Amino acid sequence: MRGLSLTARLGLLFAACTATVSLIAGVLFNRASEAHFIELDQQLLDSRLRAFRALVIDVDSPADLVPRLDDLQSELRLHPDLALRLEGHDSSYWFNSAEGLRAPGRDGLHDWQQDGTDYRVYSARLRPDDPDSPRLSLALDITHHQHFLERMQRLIWLTVGLSALATALLGAWAARSGLRPLHRMAEVAAGVSASSLTARLPDDQVPPELVELVRAINAMLARLDDAFQRLSAFSADIAHELRTPLSNLLTQTQVILSQDRATDEYREALHSNLEELQRLAQMVGDMLFLAKAEHGLLPARREPLELADELDALLDYFSPLAEDRQIAMSRSGDARFSADRSMLRRALSNLLDNALRFTPEGGRIEVNLTRDARSLQLTVANSGPDIPAELLPRLFDRFFRADPARREGREHAGLGLAITRSIVRAHGGDIRCESANGRTCFTLEFPTP
Structure with a gap:
């Protein structure tokens, strides 16, 4: 992430957020669809179980089942995706409409897969209060449900990918558009120099989040402009202040050296030059003191x-x-x-x-x-x-x-x-x-x- 631009980072962040939200929503929808199918299958199997139980409620042996086979077959033809199995309390098969189906006959609702086909199996005693009662098992082919859920999962992953890609592109565009004021600020800042410190960033064309930053930069430019103006004025003032004593020293020295003079005259000229030099030394010392003060370097021994x-x-x-x-x-x-x-x-x-x-x-x-x-x-x-x-x-x-x-x-x-x-x-x-x-x-x- 260190080498990525802010626009790229925001785009990736938007993509990650969108992908996460889409994935969570897709998973929740998939779970809800699966639970809905289970509920529908439960209702269908309950109703069919009551219908088949009514047809064979008094059956106690395979021989008792023979007169009821036609009715069972007729009922099964009404539901081609449903298979019925009737077995005794010793787990022996009395009737099985799907000979190849070997789903376990435990009580309740459960899923079973055999030969590439998915089933939802519902088993119960023929007579619930009789422990030696035969057992009815209904197997519903739910392959179409599973295919729907698989398509739904593929659609979820496709949606997650496309939404992440679209959000990344739109996020990058939005970030670039949102950062445009920063680019304008950078252009103005790049044009600031010692001769253009009066330039200011407009704070009426930037988002509210950047107003404080613009004002801080403008205040900084104002301070720099003020400091530069004071430095320029100081340079001009110091040049003016130093010019007079230096001119006096130069003129007086040239006059003295223009011809031979008595020792007293040389001594008097040196005393005059000394006064000017002391004044210069005092001025330089004062300026050094002020420079230290401006940088917080005054050693205050309290x-x-x-x-x-x-x-x-x-x-x-x-x-x-x-x-x-x-x-x-x-x-x-x-x-x-x-x-x-x-x-x-x-x-x-x-x-x-x-x-x-x-x-x-x-x-x-x-x-x-x-x-x-x-x-x-x-x-x-x-x-x-x-x-x-x-x-x-x-x-x-x-x-x-x-x-x-x-x-x-x-x-x-x-x-x-x-x-x-x-x-x-x-x-x-x-x-x-x-x-x-x-x-x-x-x-x-x-x-x-």
């Missing part, structure tokens, strides 16, 4: 952490920058959570750094911890201009900036929020952003055990 202490330490680290711009920072709430310390600090540092960059002088940054029976929530909110609602879903995309014309410092490549989301998801949580009424709030939500 340990119980007091989040209040971790946040206080970060707020102390950023406090000099906040004081320079007269930005007030505060923390409220307390919670205990198992997480990777270094990864969680990196995520929170990105959020606080982002808040400091976009909070105007004299503004405020608030960090809050809340916990209930189902989740732990950590919010980082800052005052400042609202982020347009249409840009909120893209804040966590790689290299995304709310204002592309604004380059918030050369050290920021637009990967911080993407890294933060990867770290949060690596811990089983999620992150979202809300911005309205001069307040932007990032909410980190983690499930609690």
Whole structure:
């Protein structure tokens, strides 16, 4: 069966089922026909036995039988397929209309075959209450019954074979017709490539059993299309981000090498190149981190952490920058959570750094911890201009900036929020952003055990 097509398998299965059902029906019909013939023969033999018994009921010897022979012969001529035998209680033959028939004279109805002829024999005492009574035996020729049953058996086998063959052919045709939507799906799938990921399978022309499969394939194509678009955008973004520092390095190096210069100038150029190289190294490291996160390869070494202490330490680290711009920072709430310390600090540092960059002088940054029976929530909110609602879903995309014309410092490549989301998801949580009424709030939500 492994090498057979699905159409062939279904055709053979239909044929096997039809042959089995036909065979069972044929056998049952054959048994019913045989039982019907036996019942008819039983009724006929019972009636004939009563008639012959009435003719010889008082016979006790062969001599008493002689005056009744003509009547017996007349009755037998009315039934040419019936043979009569009368024998004494000592099994001696008194009368036998079929001299060659030697069927056993046991009581009741039974079958007998002799010289290629089938008989149904019915034997009984002439006088049932007399143990020394003579015995009557009637033999009915049932050869025509047997021939009918044999023809019926041949017809059953022929019907089984033809029905199995017809069902196999019709089943194969039906299976091929039923699988036609799969062939169309295969044609569409074969035409899918990197340049045609927008193709979708129509779900209004397939049987109900295939609707879920079509929808699953369409959803898979949509995910592939989205992933490919994001990969293409990422490739374009990374090329754009790498082009500037590489161009700076190339230009500055060419200028320095264009003529002889003092040692201090060479040293200054090397320091400038070092800054660009560090920026490139940081960008490459961030992209590698994101690639590991997308493939579930972030090694999260969890340990119980007091989040209040971790946040206080970060707020102390950023406090000099906040004081320079007269930005007030505060923390409220307390919670205990198992997480990777270094990864969680990196995520929170990105959020606080982002808040400091976009909070105007004299503004405020608030960090809050809340916990209930189902989740732990950590919010980082800052005052400042609202982020347009249409840009909120893209804040966590790689290299995304709310204002592309604004380059918030050369050290920021637009990967911080993407890294933060990867770290949060690596811990089983999620992150979202809300911005309205001069307040932007990032909410980190983690499930609690």
